[in-house]
Amino acid sequence: MRVxxxxxxxxxxxxxxxxxxxxxxxxxxxxPDRPAGRGRRETPAPIAARVLEASGDAEDPLHGALLLRTGxxxxxxxxxxxxxxxxxxxxxxAFGQKLGPELLEDRFAINLHASLLPRWRGxxxxxxxxxxxxxxxxxxxxxxxxxxxxxxxxxxxxTPIDPGETAGELHDRLAALGPEAVLEVLERLERGxxxxxxxxxxxxxxxxKLGRRDATVDxxxxxxxxxxxxxxxxPWPGCEVVVSAASGEKVPDRLxxxxxxxxxxxGISDRPVGGVDAEGVxxxxxxxxxxxxxxVPGGRVMDWKDFRRGRPLPEDAVLRPNSGPVAR
Numbered sequence: 534m535r536v537x538x539x540x541x542x543x544x545x546x547x548x549x550x551x552x553x554x555x556x557x558x559x560x561x562x563x564x565p566d567r568p569a570g571r572g573r574r575e576t577p578a579p580i581a582a583r584v585l586e587a588s589g590d591a592e593d594p595l596h597g598a599l600l601l602r603t604g605x606x607x608x609x610x611x612x613x614x615x616x617x618x619x620x621x622x623x624x625x626x627a628f629g630q631k632l633g634p635e636l637l638e639d640r641f642a643i644n645l646h647a648s649l650l651p652r653w654r655g656x657x658x659x660x661x662x663x664x665x666x667x668x669x670x671x672x673x674x675x676x677x678x679x680x681x682x683x684x685x686x687x688x689x690x691x692t693p694i695d696p697g698e699t700a701g702e703l704h705d706r707l708a709a710l711g712p713e714a715v716l717e718v719l720e721r722l723e724r725g726x727x728x729x730x731x732x733x734x735x736x737x738x739x740x741x742k743l744g745r746r747d748a749t750v751d752x753x754x755x756x757x758x759x760x761x762x763x764x765x766x767x768p769w770p771g772c773e774v775v776v777s778a779a780s781g782e783k784v785p786d787r788l789x790x791x792x793x794x795x796x797x798x799x800g801i802s803d804r805p806v807g808g809v810d811a812e813g814v815x816x817x818x819x820x821x822x823x824x825x826x827x828x829v830p831g832g833r834v835m836d837w838k839d840f841r842r843g844r845p846l847p848e849d850a851v852l853r854p855n856s857g858p859v860a861r
Contacts, residue, residue: 534621534723535559539606541578544708545626548645549580551712552624553594556719560618562601562611564629577602607633622722624715625677637677641727643718646673646682647707648740649689651732654682655740659707660700662740664765666757670694670703672710674718676729685729687721688714696760697794699767745770749855752807756795756820763790773830774807774852782847787855791826791834807852813837815852 587595648658676684802816813824
């Protein structure tokens with residue numbers, strides 16, 4: 534079939550490649566280039582970069598696909614480009630723009646969403662699942678609907694969430710589940726056997742967008758919640774805390790937490806909430822966590838032991854939520 538792909542983020546890369554190996558992809562629609570990195574250079578979105586890479590390799594299954602980078606997919610020129618591609622189907626993954634009725638009219642269009650809908654509709658389903666301590670996640674292939682992520686479900690894939698897994702790691706695993714599910718739906722379309730089910734509206738939860746104001750953790754909550762919050766914020770927007778010491782000894786002003794482990798779920802430490810010992814064990818409102826991977830802003834991610842070798846902390850060091858802007 535002829536499949537037009539609309540996407541921007543890395544989440545859609547495995548599925549785009551899988552579609553190109555099985556079907557014809559005459560057109561890929563992505564976002565405009567945007568400033569990125571320390572130099573703020575104009576940089577293509579990951580999906581656009583993949584198509585540009587394929588243009589130089591005649592053996593690449595995406596070689597020959599046209600690339601449209603647009604800030605408004607509903608504009609007349611974008612609508613004309615998609616019509617010229619004569620799609621049998623459109624696949625939308627992490628695209629970041631709302632598709633209007635004129636674009637969708639009389640077209641088979643499906644979206645790959647990173648949750649087991651109707652749980653976690655919205656902008657940050659992977660982060661919110663980890664932050665909430667969910668034990669299972671997955672992907673859903675859905676029809677496009679007027680309300681966000683409310684379309685009928687064509688296919689799903691489920692996977693457990695490991696307690697030590699970050700949102701970034703879960704993102705990559707869920708992205709790898711996409712190709713099989715999307716290809717299954719396209720194959721049903723080819724056979725004229727499309728099957729879909731309405732979502733149960735009584736089970737809807739919302740995955741609100743995350744920002745830098747969310748990039749911290751309060752240790753007054755239980756240790757299991759601290760772990761979920763830290764891991765759900767990695768790699769973005771990150772989890773940054775303020776380090777202080779009543780003794781006045783010099784400490785790093787801020788510390789980014791990348792991975793922690795629960796060492797006690799119910800115990801009460803003799804240290805104050807947020808108090809951290811030489812082994813990286815931090816007192817929580819209930820229980821304790823151990824810091825495994827940390828980073829001084831601007832430095833590299835390192836194991837706690839490596840961090841301690843170069844930066845000894847006083848015995849009264851305390852980690853508190855960061856209420857200011859996150860350091861870059």
